[in-house]
Amino acid sequence: MIDLNISGIIPKNMENRGKLVLNDNLKNIEDIFNHRVIPKQAMSDEEIELFLKLLSLMDTDKDPKSIRIGEREARTSSNIHNRLVSGFCHGVGRSGNLIDPQPKAPGASVMYSLTNSILTSFLKKLGLNVSAIATPIATGMSISLCLSALRKKYGCNTVIYPYAAHKSPIKAVSFSGLKMRLVETVLSEDGESVFVPVEDIENAIKKEINKNDKYGDSNIYTTKYNINNKKEIPCVLSTLTFFPPRKSDDIVEIAKICEEYNIPHIINGAYAIQNQYYIDRLKKAFKYRVDAVISSSDKNLLTPIGGGIIYSKDKEFINEISKTYPGRACATPIVNTLVSLLSIGLNNYKELMKQQKESRKLLHDLLVELANNTNNKVLNIDSPLSICITTNSDPVEIAGKLYNLRITGPRGVRSSDKFGNCYLGNFPYDYVVMNAAIGIKNKDIINAVDKLKYSMAKNKNIMSGEKNGNNYCNSIR
Known part of the structure; x- marks a missing residue:
């Protein structure tokens, strides 16, 4: 990748040995440039830092001969700034398009394009x-981008x-300048979860279409709505991932x-x-109408908060x-996404997914045991990450105790x-939600459930500073 002329400086056998080591250390970086896919094996921090350094050195603010007289020239008051953005002080994008190359930032532009290819x-x-x-804004604002695009296109x-x-999501709708029609949740037959019936969503669609149909088409409920007629139309923002007892929307239906x-349909x-x-x-949902899906980089890729992921089958959209x-946009959230993809690698990520599934089962088994021992129950909710356990004492107080622990x-x-x-009226249970998301350790689940057991104890004064309470806290920390 880098052809260094060190001929004659050291003996030839040492020169060849040194180049062999250097080339091996640069191989993963070279592979990223050549193949532009997520590596199967994780890259080391040293390799990633060198990769980012090479790219950032391409930006014009690193040019020692550059005469910079613009109002935005990546001037910084401290080297801390450079470290925080991994050297990409010019950021990414242009005023008209987030993914457009930036003339002053060839390196950052390459970095962003590679990030999207790898993602x-x-x-x-x-x-x-x-x-x-990858977006430089978190989930809510990324939803706003999608809704704004729908407003412009359709x-x-x-x-x-x-x-x-x-x-x-509610603020995202408001931020995008769109109106909202809420479709309320209902209680499930077993009384242990809440959900939004698909037929209620369809009825809301019909009402919005009928309201906007100035021609009063009597067949509007049974015919497809033609978006090419330039009328104002609704879109649907469904929710796939949420905390129990709210069930996921049936995104396929x-x-x-x-x-x-x-x-249009955003998830x-x-x-x-x-x-x-x-x-x-x-x-399954992508077989039908899904315009885009929004996910969080921190929730899925173990990055600091601040980045989003938007994906669609429609590249033009x-x-x-x-x-x-x-x-x-600031380059840091994009860099964070790239660093996670490279530092985890595909094989390790699949292993993390496997561990998350095992941790979720451990959490379920421990909470079922706790529920049986305290005359409570684990609610019947189909969530691969979160679990609800009912409680006979104030759940808000319990959560506060857990925080203090x-x-x-x-x-x-x-x-x-x-x-x-999410329910009109009282839910049948007071409850506590616990999660087993990606990256969690089994020991943390065990300790958390142990302290939940303590927090659910009947002695309401145990957290007020009494001696027995303090001793118990110290014994389980």
Whole structure:
């Protein structure tokens, strides 16, 4: 990859030996440039840092002979800035398109293009035949990009949202300037989960289409809606991944309905990539109408928060989405996605998926045992990541105790909490949600359930500083 002329400096046998070592160390970097797919084996931190350094040295702010007189020349006040963005101070994209090459940043432009190629190859290896881009914004804002693209391309004016009690998607709709029609959840027959019936979603679609049909077509409910007539039309924002007791939307049936009525369909799959259960549902949904799926880089690829992943079977629509981003973007979230893909590698990621599945089973078994011993129950909800256990004492207080015991993540919800339960009226149970997401360790699950057992104890004063409570806390830390 790099032809260094060191002839005559050291003995020939030493020169050949040194070049052999150098070339082996550069081989993985060379493979990334040549093949542009996720490596099977993880790359070392040293290899990744060298790779990023080589690319960042291509940007114009690294040119020692450059005369920089623009208003934006990647001038920084501290070397800390350079380290935080891995040297890509010019960022990525141009004012008109997130994925457009940036003249002042050849290296960053190559880095971003490679990231998207590697990300696409990664999803294909997991079984999703899609095109993908990494976004420099998290899930909620990435949803906004998709909705803005739908508004521009199809004239969408209303988002039909099967209600999930999550502020980010709701704010994303508002941020995009679209109206929202909520479709409320209902309680399942066994009383242990809430969901949005597919027929209610279809009825909401019909009502929106009928409202926007100025010609009053009497067959509007039974015929496909023609988006080419330039009328304002609705779109659907469904939810694949969410906390129990809210079940996942039936994205396959929704995709069929959206195909029938010819309206756009966006899926919020925030943590969908890490589990085969979600991937299989996406594969089935992609056979029908799915315009794009949004996932989180931190939830799936173990990056710091701040990046998103948007993928679709329609490569041209991905390009349309990138055009909705105003201005350039910070390179750091993109670099974080690239670093994770290279540092984990395909084989290790599949192993992490396997471990996540095993950890979820361990969490289930421990919570069932705890429920049996405390006259509670584990709710019957089909989630490959999260589990609900009912509680006979205040779940919010229990979650607070867990937080004070250094357990982050569990969520306590009272039966009367409409927002938390996504349900009109009281839910039958107070409950605590616990998760087994990718990257979790079995020892952490064991310790968390042990402290949950303590937090569910009947002594309400145990956390007030009493001696027996402090001794117990120390014994289980």
